[in-house]
Amino acid sequence: MCLGIPGQIVEITDTDRMTAMADVSGVKREVNVACVAEADPATLVGRWALIHVGFAMALIDEAEAAATLEALKHLGEAQETLEQIAEGEKALS
Amino acid sequence: MRYVEEFRDPVAAKALIAKIAEVTDEIGATKDAPVRIMEICGGHTHAIFRYGLDRLVHEGIEFIHGPGCPVCVLPMARVDEAVQIAEKPGVIFTSFGDAMRVPGTQKSLLQAKAEGADIRTVYSPLDALELARRHPEREVVFFGLGFETTTPSTALTIQQAAREGIGNFTVFCNHITVPPPIKALLDDPHMLLDGFIGPGHVSMVIGIHAYDFIARDYGKPIVVAGFEPLDLLQSVLMVLEQIRDGRAEVENQYGRVVPEHGNPVSLAAIADVYEERPSFAWRGLGEIDASGLRVREAYAAWDAEAKFGIGYGAARARDVAEPEGTECAAVMTGKIKPTGCAMFGIACTPETPMGALMVSSEGACAAYYQYGGRRAPEPA
Numbered sequence: 001m002c003l004g005i006p007g008q009i010v011e012i013t014d015t016d017r018m019t020a021m022a023d024v025s026g027v028k029r030e031v032n033v034a035c036v037a038e039a040d041p042a043t044l045v046g047r048w049a050l051i052h053v054g055f056a057m058a059l060i061d062e063a064e065a066a067a068t069l070e071a072l073k074h075l076g077e078a079q080e081t082l083e084q085i086a087e088g089e090k091a092l093s
Numbered sequence: 094m095r096y097v098e099e100f101r102d103p104v105a106a107k108a109l110i111a112k113i114a115e116v117t118d119e120i121g122a123t124k125d126a127p128v129r130i131m132e133i134c135g136g137h138t139h140a141i142f143r144y145g146l147d148r149l150v151h152e153g154i155e156f157i158h159g160p161g162c163p164v165c166v167l168p169m170a171r172v173d174e175a176v177q178i179a180e181k182p183g184v185i186f187t188s189f190g191d192a193m194r195v196p197g198t199q200k201s202l203l204q205a206k207a208e209g210a211d212i213r214t215v216y217s218p219l220d221a222l223e224l225a226r227r228h229p230e231r232e233v234v235f236f237g238l239g240f241e242t243t244t245p246s247t248a249l250t251i252q253q254a255a256r257e258g259i260g261n262f263t264v265f266c267n268h269i270t271v272p273p274p275i276k277a278l279l280d281d282p283h284m285l286l287d288g289f290i291g292p293g294h295v296s297m298v299i300g301i302h303a304y305d306f307i308a309r310d311y312g313k314p315i316v317v318a319g320f321e322p323l324d325l326l327q328s329v330l331m332v333l334e335q336i337r338d339g340r341a342e343v344e345n346q347y348g349r350v351v352p353e354h355g356n357p358v359s360l361a362a363i364a365d366v367y368e369e370r371p372s373f374a375w376r377g378l379g380e381i382d383a384s385g386l387r388v389r390e391a392y393a394a395w396d397a398e399a400k401f402g403i404g405y406g407a408a409r410a411r412d413v414a415e416p417e418g419t420e421c422a423a424v425m426t427g428k429i430k431p432t433g434c435a436m437f438g439i440a441c442t443p444e445t446p447m448g449a450l451m452v453s454s455e456g457a458c459a460a461y462y463q464y465g466g467r468r469a470p471e472p473a
């Protein structure tokens with residue numbers, strides 16, 4: 001919950017709610033991009049962000065994203081986060 | 094150095110470890126008179142154990158594990174209050190998975206769920222808000238937990254609920270802030286610390302000047318660090334160099350993610366939705382002034398405390414005694430190691446935690462349990 005996970009923003013889904021679809025290690029998850037949005041959120045598409053509990057909190061470059069993901073995998077946190085995303089999905093049903 | 098091979102860049106790690114040893118010798122620190130460095134963030138605690146950094150560096154360095162695991166410091170009375178809300182008819186109570194097994198005085202959220210309360214694990218407060226949209230006939234409550242890293246997420250979610258006029262969503266706010274407990278630890282005459290490794294992702298939100306008081310008023314160095322092993326080694330070195338040179342500054346090792354002044358959108362959302370409580374209880378540390386947040390009056394409609402009439406500390410006396418024989422407070426303040434607790438690994442394990450430090454992988458006891466036995470000391 002405290003460590004973010006890198007994700008790549010693939011599509012802006014709702015400009016009013018400031019949400020976007022992110023690809024987090026192959027899992028698609030809707031995230032809020034208010035904290036990293038520039039004037040036009042569309043410029044975020046393709047960028048990498050550190051995502052904390054569904055919120056993109058910092059833009060990072062691709063190399064940093066890869067290094068962070070590797071560190072998270074070593075800590076077992078990457079897997080844990082992906083499981084939590086799946087849990088969140090389940091809770092909605 | 095057997096285990097350095099596991100590092101992404103073993104050569105760089107070896108060089109840093111050698112340099113750390115050199116500076117530690119220059120300072121004159123030894124096993125019996127070590128430099129005591131506190132890592133504040135639970136993520137750092139986890140990484141230090143995972144890589145055995147405490148055993149790889151010079152024996153004149155002692156890591157003290159700080160209070161930076163939000164589920165570990167959650168007071169039992171607050172868990173009781175969460176259970177009380179969750180068991181109300183019509184409520185869907187949502188929480189991060191980490192908090193489910195934290196013991197209350199009677200039961201944990203997981204036990205309450207087993208007894209029939211509708212408690213769901215979510216990944217994000219956004220999931221909880223979505224549940225509220227889908228179930229207008231139910232009351233959806235989100236257990237707002239964590240330091241400044243997660244505080245913006247619930248603040249922005251409350252703002253969104255307000256914009257959409259969603260009336261069946263509230264947050265049970267238990268957000269806490271990092272600087273006040275550091276100040277409390279520095280004011281504790283028994284707590285002898287020489288420097289700090291500052292939290293990376295908290296600082297991404299609040300910036301690095303929130304720690305100025307540590308250097309200015311207490312004359313201690315602090316280096317904000319990333320959580321890759323090389324980040325941590327480099328940050329330890331930076332702290333040591335400050336000590337050697339007689340400097341006390343706030344330095345930023347994690348500049349690639351942490352902006353000097355933090356994240357303005359997050360800070361604005363926090364300021365809009367939350368205000369400081371006069372004080373808040375930390376498990377193991379007691380009441381700390383201005384260390385917790387509550388929902389402002391303007392957003393009372395999204396405040397579970399206001400809606401359910403369960404104010405801070407209303408469930409029972411605030412300072413509920415911890416179970417007999419547990420040493421969580423002493424571990425949390427660095428006075429003893431987890432293995433010094435009689436419950437460690439016997440009555441208290443990650444499957445059956447007695448204390449909160451055993452619940453989350455960021456808690457010192459769980460990290461010790463998971464990795465402590467795995468690494469032999471370095472051969473000479």
Ligand code: SF4
Nearest residue numbers: 419421434441448458
């Ligand atoms: S082993 Fe369990 S009871 Fe003992 S200090 Fe750690 S968390 Fe607390």
